[in-house]
Amino acid sequence: MDLTRRTMLRGAGALPLLAGGFAGNLSFSALAQPAAAPSAANEIPPVLFVHGNGDHAALWITTLWRMESNGVPRERMMAISFTDPLARTDDKVEQANRSSTEDQRRELGEAIKQLKQRTGAMRVALVGNSRGGYSIRNIVKNGGGADVSHAVLCGVPNHGIYQWDEGLGGEFNGRGPFLRGLNEGESEVTAGTAFLTLRSDGMDKYAQADGRFVGKPGVPTGITSDGPALKGATNLVLGALDHREVAFHPRAFREIYKFIAGKEPSRIEIVPEAGVRLSGLVTGAPGGVVTNRPVSGATVEIYRVSPETGERSGGPIHSSQTGADGRWGPAQVEPTWYLEIVLTSSGATTTHFYRSPFPRSSDIVNLRAARPIGSADAGADAVVLMTRPRGYFGLPRDVVLLDGKEPKDVKPGVPTDSTTTLRLAAEEVGRSVVAMFNTERIVARAWPASENRIAVAELTY
Template identity: 75%
Template sequence: MGVSRRTVLMGAAALPLVASLVTRAAAQPVSASTASEIPPILFVHGNGDHAALWMTQIWRMESNGIPRDRLMAINFTDPLARGDDAVEQPNRSSTEQQRRELGAAIAELKRRTGAPRVALVANSRGGYSVRNYIKNGGGADVSHAVLCGVPNHGVYAWDDGLGGEFNGRGPFLRGLNDGESEVVDGTAFLTLRSDGHDKYAQPDGRFAGKPGTPTGITSDGPALRGASNLVLGTLDHRETGFHPRAFREIYKFIAGREPERTTPRPEATVVLNGLVTATPGGVPTNRPVEGATVEVFRVTPDSGERIGAAIHTAKTAADGRWGPAQVEPTWPLEIVLNSPGAPITHFYRSPFPRSSDVVHLRAARPLGAADAGAGAVLLMSRPRGYFGLPRDIVLFDGREPTDVKAGVPTDSVTTLRLPSPEIGRPVVALFNQERIVARGWPASENRITVAEVTD
């Protein structure tokens, strides 16, 4: 497959409806001239995900002077793809449903800002809805399209399962890729991809459930004829959208200049808000949960112990929102989610340097047979990337996890089980430079701990 340009950038290794669909960010004011130079930006998440994954990139945009009302992130109602695009499945979406929801979000951002066109930044499956929208009549609305780790030629190209949208030989992707150019004139396209570390751009089918079977896809799969195509070194599938290296290229492509900084600028006062979302039958959705209780505690950085009473307590209404909660930018937090029919989930988080209303919460997975007999169950989770061994430093309770596979990064969660006498003791989760101290809670009370990595 040929591409118009292949520039290799070897980076450091490691690094209701519209109202419910679209979530705002927070930012610092800038001059009107600066605001008019850069189009409003809509961030589009991937398969099974939600807007919260874009939190750090939104912070970086804000810290480079983009006003808060020109940044938005969509929450697709049912973010998980169907097995066959033409066959309905509960709580899963078709490509057409995602295209329509994206169109509604674009219209809302244009209405709110008065801008004639917007820029779209998408990771993974989100890039499918972006390309689908632009190709099928929406190009006049979109100035820039940045596609991060998007499997533009499929995760596999097989003769079976042609109805799946991830099949490069299926009608959906063949329709998007038909023609001499794979992009649409009038919209500037940039693709960002990994140099062999993206699990969805691999020549072997082991990540698609068929080890040893050629996929027909290579690491060049996310590139498009007619686009600017950049390789970001050893970043993994998600890092192509959420890593600081990715931010630099996203900002530079849209703004036309280098960013002043790639780290978030702390705010004096931080206000947090977000949605509690449902996982019916284990399927992740962005449908709001009513009647969930959320408590926010300040904790000590060295032991994870609570400092005083809850800073914030709320019970969600029909819209599923749990905030606003005011905190300081230096406070590590414990956020406790008691969502109906799910384990009570204790999230331990690093300090939030800036405000955000995309701090979305989904309860942890139910305790299962493998957890039987454990006094406490703790998860270390990295939503914005995978744990790469030996690429990253990954230590959970002082040990490298045995359930994280080495090589191509594929795992974003690792599990630790403590015996009953050790319930409540501090447990350190270390990912590169980020250190979170969590505490175990009794599994017998249907409680589970998540140490959630921000980077």
């Protein structure tokens, strides 16, 4: 069944304005596939979170924290990082450091097996964003359904990003063999697994009728905002959320938890821990292709910084070097500290990540060096990026300010940009730069580009 934004706005139970800057009323009276209602959090099936194209496990940090804040034990959850997260141009043609649909299905199958063994559970729930939903559907349809109790598909282009006669080998082509195989039959879901889709009310850049969002302006894609919905699933529309927010926003968390647990969450906010331990994986981009392959010999330093100036408060509170497994940490921090995380690795840009406080522990604080300083930065003596991994910048929907100005490289309308760049002259090197997105505020410092350094104000929400 489809529940539109208009239908939901007639319901009861308003959510307060949250970190992403949205408020709205969400309710529904019936589910096409009601999930079983466990009586306690530890009876919820183990949950495995699956990221999208080019992404990694860390995008699920806030979702994991919210799950924990509702009593779901940390050891009953997992977030996968696919080795090669980017799709091939043609699914059947090998490309260096890119994966096929079969590669993804195989890796997800191993992760399911690992989570089942760790928890002793017979079945697990899968939650995926974007391309991650393809691997979920693939494994459920092709022999793995007995292991999967719930499948939650968030912003998944289930009928393609486009439906064109050219490029039929691409997995995002709705006319190609991969998606036709998943969608064939009277029902588009697999019996025995409860399916939920979450989608945007017209603000998902990969569910648009015009091809301008995939490089062909004016060419019809054959796709509408209904593209992520599936026949036979419970299909919910979450309003003006973007392609990533339908997975990572507090609104999305409510629906994910409710569907799997069979009841409303007791809270949406993240409950801080008294002490926080952080660790993660350092990954690289060989040949300019982002991967989740470990980088050895990388140095990670962490500093506590002033929330007002970004200046360091003394020496490093943590320093470690990665081994063959690419792991860094653990670092012990306080849940109120603003941090600067410095990543130095051979042949890569030294990256100074400025972060809001981490309210809870995480072992998926994954780090990848910023892009190289390139021709677009010519004449700049410092480069500062503001990035939003769990959503896009929406203008005029959001408050987006970098150094006191609305960025000119963020396009208005349908949100498509998750990074904005500030370039500074020599006299401004070393000064503070304020990055603001709605209620989240991070202060970075401008480092000299001549030393191959970039500062990144990385938003959490």
